[in-house]
Amino acid sequence: MHPAFSVLIFTVTSGAGYGLLTWLGVGQLLGFTQASTADQQIILGVIAMVLVSIGLLSSTMHLANPKNAWRSFSRFRTSWLSREAVFAILLYPVAALYAAAIFWQWSSINVLAGLSIILALITLFSTSMIYASLKTIRQWNTPMVPALFMAYALSSGGLLFLAVSGFFGALNPQLLTVVMGLVLITLALKLVYFFWQGKPQGATIQTATGFTQASVRLLDAGHSAPTFLNREFGYQITADKLLRLRIVMTLVAFILPLGVMYWFTQGASVAMLSVAWCLMMAGLLVERWLFFAEARHVVRLYQGDQRT
Amino acid sequence: MKLGLVVDLDTCVGCHACATACKQWNTSGTIGPLSDERPHGKDPSGSWLNRIHSYEVGDSPNSKTVNIPMSCMHCADAACVTVCPTGASYKREEDGIVLIDQDKCMGCNLCSWACPYGARELDTDSGTMKKCTLCVDRIYDEQLPEAERQPACVLTCPTSSRVFGDFDDPDSEVSKLTRERAGQQLMPELGYNPVNTYLPPRNPKQQEQIKVSAMQGVKQLVNRIVNR
Numbered sequence: 001m002h003p004a005f006s007v008l009i010f011t012v013t014s015g016a017g018y019g020l021l022t023w024l025g026v027g028q029l030l031g032f033t034q035a036s037t038a039d040q041q042i043i044l045g046v047i048a049m050v051l052v053s054i055g056l057l058s059s060t061m062h063l064a065n066p067k068n069a070w071r072s073f074s075r076f077r078t079s080w081l082s083r084e085a086v087f088a089i090l091l092y093p094v095a096a097l098y099a100a101a102i103f104w105q106w107s108s109i110n111v112l113a114g115l116s117i118i119l120a121l122i123t124l125f126s127t128s129m130i131y132a133s134l135k136t137i138r139q140w141n142t143p144m145v146p147a148l149f150m151a152y153a154l155s156s157g158g159l160l161f162l163a164v165s166g167f168f169g170a171l172n173p174q175l176l177t178v179v180m181g182l183v184l185i186t187l188a189l190k191l192v193y194f195f196w197q198g199k200p201q202g203a204t205i206q207t208a209t210g211f212t213q214a215s216v217r218l219l220d221a222g223h224s225a226p227t228f229l230n231r232e233f234g235y236q237i238t239a240d241k242l243l244r245l246r247i248v249m250t251l252v253a254f255i256l257p258l259g260v261m262y263w264f265t266q267g268a269s270v271a272m273l274s275v276a277w278c279l280m281m282a283g284l285l286v287e288r289w290l291f292f293a294e295a296r297h298v299v300r301l302y303q304g305d306q307r308t
Numbered sequence: 309m310k311l312g313l314v315v316d317l318d319t320c321v322g323c324h325a326c327a328t329a330c331k332q333w334n335t336s337g338t339i340g341p342l343s344d345e346r347p348h349g350k351d352p353s354g355s356w357l358n359r360i361h362s363y364e365v366g367d368s369p370n371s372k373t374v375n376i377p378m379s380c381m382h383c384a385d386a387a388c389v390t391v392c393p394t395g396a397s398y399k400r401e402e403d404g405i406v407l408i409d410q411d412k413c414m415g416c417n418l419c420s421w422a423c424p425y426g427a428r429e430l431d432t433d434s435g436t437m438k439k440c441t442l443c444v445d446r447i448y449d450e451q452l453p454e455a456e457r458q459p460a461c462v463l464t465c466p467t468s469s470r471v472f473g474d475f476d477d478p479d480s481e482v483s484k485l486t487r488e489r490a491g492q493q494l495m496p497e498l499g500y501n502p503v504n505t506y507l508p509p510r511n512p513k514q515q516e517q518i519k520v521s522a523m524q525g526v527k528q529l530v531n532r533i534v535n536r
Contacts, residue, residue: 001421064415065435071394071412081418082393135387135498136424203424203495209376210492210506211365219373220362222324225351227359228429232420298495299426302361302378 001137002235003292006061011127012156012284014055014088015149018120019157020048021095025113025120027161027175035170041102044164048157049095056088080133084126091119124153131291138202138308139295144193151186152287156280158182159257163273171270180261183280187254190287194246197294202308208301218304233297245290253283309403310475311442312382312503313462314482314491318510320469322375326461327358330379330440333460338445339410343433355429357440358461374509377470379461380427380440381494381502382406388419388428396437403474404503405442413437424498447472475503 024044027033033041060066073089075082098116101109128149131140158179165171206212226234260268260276296308334357335342344354358379365374382399386406389397396412397419399405408419408428413436420428420437428439443459446452456463462470473482482505485491491505 062416063435064417064430064432065413066415068394068396068412068414071396072414072416073393074395075393078390079393079418081391081416085393130391130418133391134421135500136422203497207497208495209363209365209374210494210508211363211374214366217364218361219364220322222327222360222362223356225353227353228355228420228432229426232417232430233426297421298424298498301495302376302426 001292001295001297002232003289004062006058008285008288008292010055010059011149012055012152012281012288013058014052014127015124015153015284016156016160016281017048017051017053017055018124019153019155020051020160021045021091021120021157022117022154023158023161023175024048025098025117027172028113029110029117032172032175035172036165036168038102038105040165040168040170042099044161045095045099045102047160047164049092052088052091080126080129084123084130087119087123087126091116091123094119121150124149136298137295139197140291142193142196144189144196148186148189148193151182151189152284155179155183155186156277156284159261159273159277159280163270163277166270166273173265176261176265180258183254183258183261187250190250190254200307203298203301204307205301205305208298218302221303229299230303233299234303235293237293242290242294245286249283249286249290251283253280253287257283309477310384310503311403311405311447311473312475312482312505313379313442313459314471314473314485314505314507315377316467316469316471316485316489316507317374317376318469318507319467320375320377321467322360322362322373323466324360325464325466326377326470327356327360329460329464330358331356333443333446334441337441337443339408339438339441340431340434342438343431345432355431355438357427357429357438359426372509376494376506377461378425378427378494379504380406380442381425381500381504382440382442384501384503385499387422387500391418391422393418405444406439407441407444408437408439410434410436424495424500425502442472475505 024041060069063069072082072085076086094115098112101112125146128146132142132145135141162171162176162179205216209216257276257280260272264272298308331342342355344352346352358377360375360377362373362375364371366372382404386399389399389406394412394414396409398407415430415435417430428437431438446459447457449457458472462472471482471485473480475482477483485507486505489507491507493502494506
């Protein structure tokens with residue numbers, strides 16, 4: 001699949017935003033945001049919603065006909081993209097009420113925190129299901145994809161929560177341990193995903209053409225210059241580049257941030273947590289690029305690939 | 309009704325006439341122009357609703373060239389319609405034709421991701437998705453003589469490899485052909501239940517051995533010596 005930059009930005013930044021909002025709500029329910037003042041909590045919430053909004057605006061950039069984007073709320077019952085749009089928009093008034101509840105100390109603050117968590121997680125899940133529901137791309141059509149999207153969002157959001165609350169001087173050391181554990185689990189999940197993905201499976205050129213008893217080779221694709229289908233699905237990446245990027249991704253998104261977080265526990269400055277977060281976001285962009293570049297759509301079987 | 313096409317892979321010669329006729333009819337049809345980019349340039353591109361792929365099946369010397377024309381299969385379980393967030397993609401209840409409402413499409417490409425057959429192509433000019441309409445603006449047109457109420461690709465096919473009809477009617481030509489020639493679906497394992505059916509090539513008839521009598525054999529031998 002062609003990695004569209006707007007979609008990479010969208011899923012990575014809005015993921016971090018939803019993750020941050022989730023941790024803010026969890027902190028309210030479990031009581032570890034009490035160390036921060038109301039203003040600090042609202043700033044955390046605003047950062048989350050700004051990240052989400054950057055992501056959502058970026059996602060409209062890849063539409064070829066954005067004037068009809070408002071219609072995407074209309075197929076809630078069948079389309080995951082429609083569900084994502086509806087939940088993403090629903091979150092805004094709920095998050096605004098949550099901020100008001102923090103500011104004026106409403107008694108309903110726990111309910112609003114809980115609602116924000118649920119909507120943020122459902123939106124994340126809907127985004128991941130856009131990819132996971134496609135039977136045409138075996139690398140995406142797995143329950144690991146929603147699990148991974150949740151794990152990335154909670155890791156990057158949790159790290160941002162730590163970085164900002166550390167800046168306010170209200171850092172919770174127990175939460176630091178939890179987030180470090182979460183980053184490790186996310187890394188393990190991604191490695192399992194790589195391992196699973198390498199196994200040959202799914203449709204082949206034989207089932208695509210119906211000639212299941214013989215070898216089949218493409219002689220002519222039927223067009224002399226690349227088409228929309230080639231540009232969208234024909235993305236090629238060499239094996240050595242793939243391996244290098246996988247190593248870079250593992251280091252920058254997971255190992256280095258973990259190292260920096262450990263360094264922080266050994267007495268480094270709080271600013272190092274921001275460095276760790278920036279590293280993780282850069283690494284997650286590489287991860288998302290790989291997520292697209294490694295996905296092989298079955299239409300490639302009609303363009304000459306022997307298997308997906 | 310379950311309208312669709314039967315494509316005979318035995319007789320298709322891969323001439324691309326169906327694709328050209330399709331482009332010619334549909335570029336002035338209900339879904340608006342099928343735009344081209346750099347049509348006379350070095351790397352021309354554009355939206356086509358039908359494309360032909362040629363394959364070598366089997367290993368030389370026992371191989372065979374097979375041409376597979378591919379357009380929308382009008383799947384019974386069309387995932388492209390399910391994933392569409394705007395409701396632009398729809399499947400008609402009355403005849404099963406899958407269409408795109410050009411006024412509703414926002415060009416998100418998700419339907420093309422859901423389609424395993426590459427039937428949907430984005431028109432970069434209008435920013436909307438384009439696909440085979442099964443010539444819905446021909447097949448019901450009562451101004452046309454009845455014999456011409458068929459998709460443009462079917463009418464133009466010089467080897468009559470394409471047949472249009474109703475798969476729900478067991479006595480229609482498409483149903484009979486599918487039955488008699490063991491028609492099959494492409495990539496059935498994805499479960500979209502495509503309606504268009506492909507007839508596999510028939511086994512070549514055993515060539516009759518020409519028996520040569522003893523007298524003819526001698527004549528041939530003499531002729532060969534004389535010619536030399």
